[in-house]
Amino acid sequence: MSPAPLIVFDKVWKTYGQGEAEVRALAGIDLAIGQGEFVAIMGPSGSGKSTAMNIVGCLDTPTSGRYGFMGVDAGRLDRNRRAELRNLYIGFVFQGYNLLPRTTAVENVELPLIYRGVPAQDRRALAMKALAEVGLEDREHHTPAELSGGQQQRVAIARAIVTRPTLLVADEPTGNLDTARSHEIMQLLTRLNEEYGLTIVMVTHEADIAAYAGRTISFRDGHVASDTKKLEAA
Amino acid sequence: MIWETVRLALRSVRRNALRSFLTLLGIVIGVAAVIAMLTIGSGTTQKVKADISQLGSNLLIVRSGRPAAPGSGPQQTIRPLGEKEVAALAAHLEGVRAVSPASQKQVRVVFGTESLTSSITGTDNAYLDARDWKVTSGRSFSESEVRGGINACLIGETVRRQFFGAGDPDGASIRIGRMSCKVVGLLEPKGYSGFGQDQDNVVLMPLSAFQRRIAGNRDIETIYVAADDATPTQVVQTRIEDIMRDVRRVTADREDDFSVRDMTQIADAMASATATMTGMLGAVAGVSLLVGGIGIMNIMLVSVTERTREIGIRLAIGAHEKHILIQFLVEATVLSLLGGLIGIAIGLALAGAASLALSIPFVPSLAVVLLAVGFSALIGMVFGFFPALRGARLDPIEALRHE
Numbered sequence: 250m251s252p253a254p255l256i257v258f259d260k261v262w263k264t265y266g267q268g269e270a271e272v273r274a275l276a277g278i279d280l281a282i283g284q285g286e287f288v289a290i291m292g293p294s295g296s297g298k299s300t301a302m303n304i305v306g307c308l309d310t311p312t313s314g315r316y317g318f319m320g321v322d323a324g325r326l327d328r329n330r331r332a333e334l335r336n337l338y339i340g341f342v343f344q345g346y347n348l349l350p351r352t353t354a355v356e357n358v359e360l361p362l363i364y365r366g367v368p369a370q371d372r373r374a375l376a377m378k379a380l381a382e383v384g385l386e387d388r389e390h391h392t393p394a395e396l397s398g399g400q401q402q403r404v405a406i407a408r409a410i411v412t413r414p415t416l417l418v419a420d421e422p423t424g425n426l427d428t429a430r431s432h433e434i435m436q437l438l439t440r441l442n443e444e445y446g447l448t449i450v451m452v453t454h455e456a457d458i459a460a461y462a463g464r465t466i467s468f469r470d471g472h473v474a475s476d477t478k479k480l481e482a483a
Numbered sequence: 484m485i486w487e488t489v490r491l492a493l494r495s496v497r498r499n500a501l502r503s504f505l506t507l508l509g510i511v512i513g514v515a516a517v518i519a520m521l522t523i524g525s526g527t528t529q530k531v532k533a534d535i536s537q538l539g540s541n542l543l544i545v546r547s548g549r550p551a552a553p554g555s556g557p558q559q560t561i562r563p564l565g566e567k568e569v570a571a572l573a574a575h576l577e578g579v580r581a582v583s584p585a586s587q588k589q590v591r592v593v594f595g596t597e598s599l600t601s602s603i604t605g606t607d608n609a610y611l612d613a614r615d616w617k618v619t620s621g622r623s624f625s626e627s628e629v630r631g632g633i634n635a636c637l638i639g640e641t642v643r644r645q646f647f648g649a650g651d652p653d654g655a656s657i658r659i660g661r662m663s664c665k666v667v668g669l670l671e672p673k674g675y676s677g678f679g680q681d682q683d684n685v686v687l688m689p690l691s692a693f694q695r696r697i698a699g700n701r702d703i704e705t706i707y708v709a710a711d712d713a714t715p716t717q718v719v720q721t722r723i724e725d726i727m728r729d730v731r732r733v734t735a736d737r738e739d740d741f742s743v744r745d746m747t748q749i750a751d752a753m754a755s756a757t758a759t760m761t762g763m764l765g766a767v768a769g770v771s772l773l774v775g776g777i778g779i780m781n782i783m784l785v786s787v788t789e790r791t792r793e794i795g796i797r798l799a800i801g802a803h804e805k806h807i808l809i810q811f812l813v814e815a816t817v818l819s820l821l822g823g824l825i826g827i828a829i830g831l832a833l834a835g836a837a838s839l840a841l842s843i844p845f846v847p848s849l850a851v852v853l854l855a856v857g858f859s860a861l862i863g864m865v866f867g868f869f870p871a872l873r874g875a876r877l878d879p880i881e882a883l884r885h886e
Contacts, residue, residue, distance in 0.1 A: 308799060308880050329803050336801020347796050347883065351498065361800040363487060408800070 254281040254317075255416065255448055256305060261314035261324075263300050263471075274300040276471035277314065282464075284415070285446040287439070289459035292468030299420070301468065302452050306339055306418040307331040319415065336364050340409025340417045344424035346401040348393040354404045355380060355389035361412045379411035380404070383437060399430035406437060410447070417441070419451040423458050435461045485813070492814035495786070496821070506782040507822035509775025510862065514826025514855050515833060516768035521851045522834035524761025526843040528754050533844075535750035537673050537682065539614035541580070541716055542746040545572075545706040545723060549738055562731065562740055563702035571730040572706060576722055578714030583609035584690055586704040588697055592686060593658040594646040601642055602685045603659055605693020613707040621653045621668030624689055628667075632691030636664040639683035640672035657686075662696040664688060716747045775822065776862040783815050783870035794874050795882025808875040815867020816860050823859025827852055 258280035265272045274297045282288055282305075292298040303309035304316050307323050308331075316324035323334060335341075340361075348357045358376035367375065380386050383403040393401050402422060409417055419438065423431035439461050441447045451462060459465050460479075467474040496503045545568075548561045569584045576582060585606040592601045604610070608623045618637060628635045636657065643652050652666045664686070673682040694701050710719040723743050733739055787794070794807055831847055838845040 303880055306799075329805075332798065332801050332803050335799065341799050343883070347792070347799075349793055349796065360797070364797075364801045364803070364806055369487070 255284045255286075255319060256280070256282040256450070257315070257317035258301075258304075259315040259317065261301075261304065261311040261316055263297070263304070263309070264312045273471050275304075275311070278471075278473060280466070280473060280476075282448065282450065284448055285442070286464055287442045287449045287462045288451065289462035289465045290450065290452045290468065291454070291456075291459055291465060292474070295470075296468035296474075297471040298452055298468040302418060302420055302450065305416075305450050306341060307334050332364075336361060336412065338415045340406075340412065340414040342402070342405050342409050342417065342419040342422045344421035346393065346398070346405045346425075348401055348404055348408075350394065351392055353390045353392055354385060354396065354407075357393070357404055358408045358411050360408060365412065375411055376407070379407040382410065383407045397430075398426050399433060402426065402430075402434055403437065406434070406441075410441060410445075413445075415448060417447055417449045419449060421452055421454065423453065423455070431455075431458060485809075488810055488813045489817060491810065492817040495814055496818055499786075502782060503818060503821075506778050506818060507825065509778040510772065510819045510822025510859055511775075511826040511829065513768065513772030513775040514823045514859055515830035516771055517765055518827055518830025518851060518855055519833040519837070520764040520768050521761060522831065522845070522847055523837050523841075523843070524757065524764065525846050525848060526834070526838050527841075528757045528761065529846055530843040531753045531757055532750055534676050535746055535753065537676060538746050539616075539707070539709055540747075541710040541712065541719075542613060543708040543710065543716060543720055543723060544744045544746065545708065545727065545741060546704065546744075547741050549740060549742065563704075564706060564741070565701065565703055568727060568730050569703060569706055571726050572708065572723065575726050576708065576719070578711055578719055578722070580709040580711045581609040581612035581707070582709075583607055583613045583707045584703040584705070585610055585707060586690065586693055586698055586702065588693075590660045590697060592642065594655065597646050599642060599645045599684070601639075603693065603697055604685060604687050605690040605697065606687055607690055610687065610707060613709040616673070617671040618668040619671045620651075621666070623668060629689045629691075632689050632695055634662055634664040634692055634696070635667045635688065637668045637670050637687040638666055639670045639685040641681055641684040642686060643669055659686060659688075660697060662692075664692075716745045720745050772858065772862060776819070776866040779815055779819050779863060780866035780870060782818075783811060783867050784873070786814070787811060787870045787874040790874075791877060791882045791885040794877050795879050795885065798877065798879035799883060804875040807877075808871045811871035811874050812864060812867050815871065816863035819859045819863030819866075820856070823856055826859070827855050830855075 258278045261275055261278045262273070263275040265274060278301065290298045290302065300309065304311060304324070307318060310316070310324045315322060318334065319338060321334070323331065326334065349360070355373065355376045358379050359372045362372040362375060377386065377389060380389055383406050385400060385403050385407065388396060388400060393404070396404065422438070423434055426434060435458060438449055438451070442449050449462070453459050462479070464476070464478045466476045545564070547564045569582065573582045583606055585604050587602055587604045589600055590603045592599050607629045611618065611623060623637065624635055627633065638652060646652065646657065647655070652669060655666045656663050657666060670683070670685070670687070676682050690703070708719065708723060710716050720743050724739070727733070727741050727743070728739065731740065797807060834847070835845050
């Protein structure tokens with residue numbers, strides 16, 4: 250019995266450019282992702298997976314079709330409403346970490362709370378709690394330059410979960426990390442998924458990273474090529 | 484939230500210290516120039532007004548000869564003023580405080596072994612009235628001294644200092660040209676005039692004594708008229724002209740062979756000329772502020788481009804357009820406000836130094852300072868707006884891809 254879908258793609262098209270130069274990134278995608286799922290998205294470059302991720306993360310909107318997020322027609326919201334949606338319900342983790350340079354770990358984690366209007370003292374406490382959750386409570390005053398890649402990605406994850414989001418969007422979160430660090434990050438994401446029921450949608454190129462997810466969706470030429478669920482038996 | 488943004492802006496200014504400083508420099512120079520110009524200007528205006536009021540309030544000066552007109556060439560033979568003009572003005576002029584004849588000559592004055600070339604003025608007690616001049620010790624002329632042309636003198640502060648040092652000049656006898664003259668009183672110091680003339684290097688004596696012993700004729704050079712406070716000087720000027728034409732038989736078809744100068748009008752004219760000059764210099768300085776503003780715009784565009792990725796991150800995690808707009812707007816404003824404050828300090832320092840050097844009063848104006856603060860903040864906002872808007876309008880996906 251899967252919960253009501255958090256994410257619904259209903260005949261979603263996304264095209265760039267016009268006329269001869271028109272590029273179809275998504276060609277009528279239908280897709281549903283339920284609350285609490287851990288989904289890996291795979292596919293070669295140009296398959297439309299990044300476009301799909303941007304729409305899932307409410308960073309982009311479909312050219313046609315409907316993108317429903319938490320029952321809201323997110324594809325038709327203006328950019329500021331989508332910014333609110335992201336701030337309240339979505340956390341982002343990127344391949345290149347995307348932390349603010351020359352800004353301490355705890356300040357980076359506080360950032361989404363600033364835009365939420367959380368008072369300064371509460372911000373600090375929440376940020377420290379999120380850092381503790383990713384095992385970096387003793388690194389709060391380090392700047393990104395003083396942290397290893399794995400540590401930077403943990404700070405980024407802390408920043409993504411500090412607002413207690415419903416959805417975590419991860420764009421090749423292990424792409425810049427070595428194997429050992431990659432598996433540590435994946436174990437952390439798995440724990441967040443299992444312990445908090447955090448829905449995770451993750452783009453990856455690597456099969457062993459995708460294996461952490463309960464469901465793998467492959468994109469090809471703007472279509473969903475395969476959509477497989479891992480058996481719970483294991 | 485706004486405090487947070489200001490802190491963020493200050494941090495960003497500090498991070499790029501050299502760049503911020505160079506950007507600030509435009510605003511600093513602009514504000515400093517405006518403040519210095521306006522402050523020095525209002526000091527000069529005040530000085531000009533004070534100098535002219537030193538001559539006496541509501542003062543009109545009557546002289547012989549046509550009013551000087553540019554390119555009028557050499558003047559024809561001048562009919563000097565005389566006793567009858569003074570008598571007519573004294574008898575018929577209404578709305579005046581004092582009418583006083585005066586003639587003047589530079590003469591060598593000797594006392595003991597000291598000597599000094601001084602301005603010797605033959606006049607009467609009304610002169611002191613007309614010029615608002617007080618006798619600080621001793622007395623003014625007595626009736627009999629004026630009427631009889633007795634050799635009695637009032638001396639200015641410079642003359643006293645030269646001859647008597649700390650001593651008391653009262654009753655001493657000084658030599659003026661070939662005559663000797665008894666000092667009866669000391670005049671209140673007036674300092675230098677706006678034209679650099681030492682107004683205290685004077686000796687006053689009764690007019691008839693001056694005419695007989697110094698000038699050798701009965702001409703009168705100048706008639707000073709002081710209007711009373713209730714009568715506008717323009718009205719008094721017209722009345723003087725009427726009486727003078729009558730006495731000197733200047734018919735309507737001829738030009739006046741005398742001039743009446745209204746010192747109040749001259750003071751106003753000079754003050755307003757100075758004020759206009761100040762305004763123009765201020766405006767020129769204002770142009771450099773504009774240039775400073777463009778510098779801010781330039782650097783904010785660079786800053787927005789450099790921080791495209793940061794903007795992308797902020798947008799992705801939920802910043803509104805307005806958050807980004809405010810962030811960069813505050814940064815530009817902090818930058819130009821900082822420049823403005825430094826500029827005010829430098830401008831006031833310059834004005835202070837200039838007023839010492841030019842011996843004009845230092846009159847810093849709170850209004851001007853507040854205006855400069857407001858204006859530099861405004862410049863930051865105006866010139867920061869376009870770059871900030873550009874940052875706020877960035878597409879988060881594009882911005883995140885930016886290297």
